[in-house]
Amino acid sequence: MNRRTLLAFATLSTALAAFGPAHAEEPLKVGFVYIGPVGDAGWTYAHEQGRLQMEKALGGKVKSTYVENVPEGADSERVIRKLAADGNKLIFTTSFGYMNATEKVAKAFPNVVFQHATGFKTMKNMGSYEARLYEGAYLQGIIAGKMTKTNTLGMVGSFPVPEVIRNINAFTLGAQSVNPKIRTKVVWVNSWYDPAKERQAAETLIAQGADVLTQNTDSPATLQVAQEKGKYAFGWDSDMQRFAPKAHLTASTNQWGGYYTEVAKAVMAGTWKTGQVHGGLTEGMVKMSPLNPVVPADAAKLFEEKKAAFTSGKAKPFQGPIKDQSGAIKVAAGAELPMKDVLSMNFYVQGVEGTIPK
Structure with missing residues (x-):
């Protein structure tokens, strides 16, 4: 192999190496x-x-x-x-x-x-x-409103920030859409994840008469308490059915x-x-887990109809009329709460008991 051939080979090798690992x-x-x-x-x-x-x-x-x-x-x-x-x-x-x-x-x-x-x-x-996720909270509310026997629902809250407040309100509005007598009690644990505090909060809510619970916290403790006490509850952020199969009605999950x-x-x-x-549901970022077979057929039908309406954009969770705890109109009939107000929500809707911690 002469010098020119060697030089050409070296040049080719260098060029090939440029595209190599x-x-x-x-x-x-x-x-x-x-x-x-x-x-x-x-x-x-x-x-x-x-x-x-x-x-x-x-x-x-x-x-x-x-x-x-x-x-x-x-x-x-x-x-x-x-x-x-x-x-x-x-x-x-x-x-x-x-x-x-x-x-x-x-x-x-x-x-x-x-x-x-x-x-x-x-x-x-x-x-x-x-x-x-408040779309899922509203859908959970429909099931809760149909299945409660005490007309009292419970929420284990993490922190009183807009993200959580709108989930409490959506849950309550969904329940009231099928049962106007609904009242929602809230116990705050001031943590996103603390199974011991979540368990204590769930026990407190049940002692106060709540027979269907939801949560804005991370562990399955609320569900486990509900199952131990013969009550119902919902998973949150992920499907928690395996932790309390008898109590778990559905879950609003993040995707x-x-x-x-x-x-x-x-x-x-x-x-x-x-x-x-x-x-949300439209974009596939929120998904509802399968319904527990104990959910009555009429409740399941309403749940699926509203889920389809949210997914298609024909309905929104915060459509009027909506009143706050004092009875003041926050959203007029036929109107929709603007997204900026959804994102900064700082009031309880009528039917939620207590006050928002400062």
Whole structure:
């Protein structure tokens, strides 16, 4: 082989190497920050299932990691900042209390995309997203209103933020749509995940006469108490049927996999843009788990009809007339509560007992 042939071979080898593994495009690094344990039910579990679905859909194009049990506050800022410093170019922060920390870190890492769940702040490299779980809460209310014998429902609340208040109100409105006598009691546990407190709250609600319970917390403790006491309850964020099969009537579940996949694809393509995303039954971001066979046929029929109306966009949970606890009209008959007011909801509808903690 002469020198010219050797030179040509070397040139070809160099050109081929440019397309080989040494120059292969690096996978997009994606970080997730979780408020609770991954576990096997609830809010964090649903996000983790979404992360796994994203990885399955995109294969080697992404490399993701997560940090669980991250408290809201200073700890969250430290964790978010470390994920950015470690080279993650897309970071999902999945709790309302991470909002300010996410904003602060986003300012320090302008080339990283941040997506914050359930908040309202956005900037050039920070968007927000959430599911319209209140659609599911309304549907649960229909079942509860039909099945209660005491006309008293119970809600185990996490924190008195708009996200939770609108779920309480939607649940109550759904129940009142089939049973105007409904009253809803609320016990706050001031935690997203605390099985012991959730259990105590559920026991308190049942002692106060509630015979159908729902929750805005992560563990199946509320359901388990309901089953022990011969009452009914609903799962939240994920299907919790296996924890209390006799008590579990249905669950309003989060489906994050499709959304996480699309956001990652947009970041990789350079087409991601900031904004606020609110997905529900229509978009497949909310899904109701199968109904328990104990649900009466007439209740199941109403449930399916309203679910179809929400999915098609023909109906909304916060359509008037809606009154607050004082009897004042908040939404006139035929009108719909604007999304900005849904997102900032700070009042109880008529029928919810007690006051919102400050």
